[in-house]
Amino acid sequence: MSVRSREAAIIAGLLLVTAVFGLVLIPMGIREGYGSSGAGLSPRFMPEIATMGIAVALLFGLVKQLLSVETAAGAEAHPDGVVGHPMRAVIVIAICLFFSLVGFRMAGFYLGGVVMAASLTALLGEREILKVVVFPVLVLIVIYIVFEFGFQIRLPKSGLIASIPV
C-alpha cells in the first residue's frame, strides 16, 4: 500500500471513530438535564465543539492527503536508520496491561512487580539469570522502602495470599 493510501485510510478510520463518538457516545454519555438548554449551559457544549473540530481537522487532512503528490513507500524506519520492532512494543504493552488489570490485583504489587520486571527484562534480551531475577528484586526493595517507610503508602498486597485461610 502506498504511503498516501495508508495515510488516507488512517484518517478515514479516525473520521469514523470521531463520527461514532459524536453521534453515539456523546448522546449516550452526557444526559442533558432540566435547565441546560440556555446558551453555554449544556454539558455537551465543549465535547460537541471539540468533536466537531476534530472532524473538520481530519477532513482537512484527508483532502490534503488525497490532493498531495504521491511519495515513495518506505519501511517504518527508526530515527537511527534501523528498522524498528513494533511487535516487541506491542508485547510489552500487553504485559503491562495484564499486570495493571489482573497481575497486581492477584499477586500484589511487590510480587507482581518482580514478575513483571523479570519477564520484561528477559523479553528485552537479557540472558544472565542473575540479572533477570536479582535486578527486579532490588528495584522492588527500593520501591518498598520508599513507599512503605518513606511515604507511608501501602501498595496493593496479594489478594491471593490474603485469601488463604491460615
Add this chain to the structure above:
Amino acid sequence: MEAILEGISLSLSVNALLGIIVGVVLGQVLGSIPGLTAAMAVALLVPFSFYFDPWVGIPMMLAMFKGSLFGSSIPAILLRTPGTPAAAATVIDGYPLAKEGKGGKALRTVLFASVFGDAFSDICLILGSGALAAIAIRFGPSEYVILVLFALISLVSLNRGSSWRGIVAILAGVLIGCIGLDPISGTARLTFGNAELFDGVGLIPMLIGFLAISEVFTQLEQPLKTLSQRAIEFSKRPEDNKLSREERRELLPTLLRSSMIGTVTGALPGLGSTVAAFIAYNEARRTAKRPEEFGKGSLHGIAAPEAANNAVSGANLIPLLAFGIPGDVAAALILGALLIQGITPGPLAFRDNPEPIYAIFSAMLLANLVNYLVGIAYIPLAKRLVSVSKRLLFPAVLVFASAGAYAMRGSLFDVQMMFVFGLIGWLMSKFKFPTVLLLIGFILAPILERSARQTLILIDSSDGLLAFVQSRPVLMILLGVLAVLAVLVIRQQISMRRFTDQDDDGVMGPG
C-alpha cells in the same frame, strides 16, 4: 515588601533547602540515564512531591526540573543520545569534544552555560511576570477565551508537522479534559457509570503515560543490540576535564546572547527549547571568530544551545505565572505539581496570595546555585550512570511508574489509565500526532470551557455580541491580535507547504 520577605523565608527554610538539594540530585541522576528524557524523569517524580509539605515539594520539583535539564545533556555528550530534543544541538559539538577525551571539559561547559541561561531567564521571569499579571488581573472570561485560543493557535502553528494533526491532538486533549462532572450543572460526562471518573481523568496518569510510558514503548522498538550502550572514555589530564577562567570569560558574550534568545523564545507559548537551542547555535556560529571549529568540538557550540534551552525553562513560566496558562510541557508539569499542592497560578495569585509566588522565585534562584554545586560533584560519577543498560532500565521505569501512578489516589484504575495513555501516546507518535499538544489541550480544557460558557452567558444577558465586544476594550485589542496571528499562521502554513516535507515530525516531537 512583606509578602516578598515572607516568600523568601519560605524557600530559605531548612526543609525547603533540603528539598532543593534532593530535587537537584534526583533530577541530575535521572536525567543522565540514557533513555530517560528530562520531562519523563520529572513526570515520574511529580506524584511524590504531593507527599511533602508544599514548601518542600514545590522547591524540590522546580529543582528537579533544573537538575534534569543538565542531567539530560550528559548522555547527549557522552553517548550521542540526547535526553531531550533540545539537547540535540549540544550533540553537534559536545560529542566530538568528548570523543577527544575531553568529556569533562564539555560537561563543565554545559553546566556553566545551563546555570547561566537558567539564572538569566529566572531574573527575567521575576521582573516580567508581575507586570504581566497586573494587566491580566483585568481580564474577564471572554479575554481568557481569546488568550487560550492565542496559546493554542501558536502551539499548532509552531508544530513543524501537519497543522491538522496538531489541532486533532489539542482537541482530543480538550475532550479527555471534559470527562467527569460538568463544572456548571454537575452532570456526569462520558463516565459511563464509572465512579472513578467522576473527578475527571487524573493528571498524573496522563503525564506519566504520555511522557514516560509512551517514550519507553517507542524506545523498545530499537534492536536488542542498541538497548545496551557503552560510555565514552575520559582523558586523565586535568586541563581536559575543567573549564579555565579564560575560557569562561571568552564564553560570556555567547552565553548572554543565547540566554536572551532562549528567554524571548520561552516567553512565547509553544516555541520551545529545541527551537531556541538551534537558533542560538546558528547565531553563535554566525558571530564566531573561528566558525570553522563548529561541529568539531567548539566550546561556543556547546555553550550556546545549552544556555538557550535552559533560558527557555525559566521564561516559559512567564505565561504560566502571569495568566495561569502553560506554554509548553515543562510548564505543564510544573502546573501539575502546583495544582497538586493546592496552588493555582495566575494573576489572582499575585494579588491575593503572593507569598507562594515569591517563594517560587527565590527557590528557583537558589536551585540554580545548588544545581551548579551538585553538578560539579556529579560530573565524575556521571560516566558510571550513563552505562546502565536500557534492557534493565526500562522494566524498572515501568514498575516505578506503576507505583507512582497508584500512589496519588490509591487506585489501580490510575495504573491502568497510565498504561492506556502510554499506548495512545505510542500510537500517536507512530502516526506523527504531537502528544505534548494533547497534554496542553487537556490542561487548558477546564479554563477554556469555564470561560467560554461564562462568556456565552454574559453575551446572552447583554445587548448582543457587538455591544458586548464594544464594552470591553481589552477584548477588542486581544481579538485584533488574534486576527493578526491567524493571518500570520495561514501565511506561514502556505509558505511551509512550499518548502517543507509534509511528513516531517513536529517540533513538539512525538512525545
